[in-house]
Amino acid sequence: MSWLDQLQTGLDQAAAEGLQRRLRTLEGPSRPDGVLDGKPLTQFASNNYLGLASHPRVVAAAQAAAARWGAGSGASPLIAGHQAVHRQLEEALASHKGAEAALVYAAGSLANLGCLSVLPGEDGQVLLDKLVHATLYDGARLSGAAITRFPHQDLGRLKALLGQARAAGAHRVVVAVDAVYSMDGDIAPLPQLLALAAAHDAILVVDEAHSTGVLGAHGRGLLEHFGILGWPECLVLTGTLSKALGSQGGFVAGPRAVIDTLVNRSRSYIYATALAAPAAAAALESLAVIEQEPQHLARLWANTRAVAAGLAALGWSTAPSQTPILPVTVGPAAQALALQQRLLDAGYFVPAIRPPTVPANACRLRLSLTAEHQSRHWEGLLKALGAKP
Numbered sequence: 001m002s003w004l005d006q007l008q009t010g011l012d013q014a015a016a017e018g019l020q021r022r023l024r025t026l027e028g029p030s031r032p033d034g035v036l037d038g039k040p041l042t043q044f045a046s047n048n049y050l051g052l053a054s055h056p057r058v059v060a061a062a063q064a065a066a067a068r069w070g071a072g073s074g075a076s077p078l079i080a081g082h083q084a085v086h087r088q089l090e091e092a093l094a095s096h097k098g099a100e101a102a103l104v105y106a107a108g109s110l111a112n113l114g115c116l117s118v119l120p121g122e123d124g125q126v127l128l129d130k131l132v133h134a135t136l137y138d139g140a141r142l143s144g145a146a147i148t149r150f151p152h153q154d155l156g157r158l159k160a161l162l163g164q165a166r167a168a169g170a171h172r173v174v175v176a177v178d179a180v181y182s183m184d185g186d187i188a189p190l191p192q193l194l195a196l197a198a199a200h201d202a203i204l205v206v207d208e209a210h211s212t213g214v215l216g217a218h219g220r221g222l223l224e225h226f227g228i229l230g231w232p233e234c235l236v237l238t239g240t241l242s243k244a245l246g247s248q249g250g251f252v253a254g255p256r257a258v259i260d261t262l263v264n265r266s267r268s269y270i271y272a273t274a275l276a277a278p279a280a281a282a283a284l285e286s287l288a289v290i291e292q293e294p295q296h297l298a299r300l301w302a303n304t305r306a307v308a309a310g311l312a313a314l315g316w317s318t319a320p321s322q323t324p325i326l327p328v329t330v331g332p333a334a335q336a337l338a339l340q341q342r343l344l345d346a347g348y349f350v351p352a353i354r355p356p357t358v359p360a361n362a363c364r365l366r367l368s369l370t371a372e373h374q375s376r377h378w379e380g381l382l383k384a385l386g387a388k389p
């Protein structure tokens, strides 16, 4: 069999199992109402939580930055790609998160790869929550350190593993979790995680992709959500500019020594062209909008509460979600796809999530809310969904 035939066989097999993935194309910006694959639809699928991707101030900042700094940065950061707008954004992110310093990557996924590939060291031990984002796991693999995954949110198991790692003389121990789990919408118990990490002299890396701009009274993230004042010594944050901040790119925030080490050692930073200035400027403006226009965050949470209540009234559980990510678990892939199709036929796009992203028996529709959704959007969706059979 030729290698192309081998690839095709793999694709055919995935299709037969209902696991084939294909691209859908959206005309226009990421908003609740749009045209997807030529069909007018209302979507509950984006991570544009605050609607900032097309906020006039954010768009204007990107346009002005293109005129001032160019469409592309022209080089990797250490060569000649680190522009004044990156420096400003790094200072704004550090201040937003309450960190000593921050570093802007070309993507959140690259920030995760960079952070996890460097911090443990080859002789280290990485302990990952089983449901962390794929890029934290991939970064840990690049580090060469030993990797152990612990059951989701199982603090007892984590404590035991931390003790074992210390007893075995691991050089550095890194614990990595998501602030908000992207498929379940539940929140990491930061105070307990910090206490465990501190007690075992471990580094705690928290991926703030879905909490930045979303959690805390001012959208500052997980620390604000738990009312933790001051920077915990063992903490390093990673995150993306591409979700609530409505732009593109990623960051790491933490102690200055961490940031300087990443500048020197992190291959996904050193060997990637610096983020394009329009994306950096858009994220910078979004941080200002988040502080100055609290109405977007208030609407996001009001919408989330309304839809969660509407689903519950129809018998659909969204447990364990505590956030605008609402999983509606249906079971096998075929059932999730059938439900996705039924909603598509009614004019609503809610993506079905299948293996390998979630376990085979826990396929789900993943609803995500934004500040731009209105009651007319979800009332139609809930009607199309109907009561849980």
Ligand SMILES: *Cc1c(COP(=O)(O)O)cnc(C)c1O
Binding pocket: 107, 108, 109, 110, 112, 133, 135, 178, 182, 207, 209, 210, 239, 240, 241, 242, 248, 249, 250
């Ligand atoms: C989206 C996401 C990322 C990746 O960020 P990008 O900027 O899209 O590369 C990392 N971690 C989590 C938890 C995410 O959901």
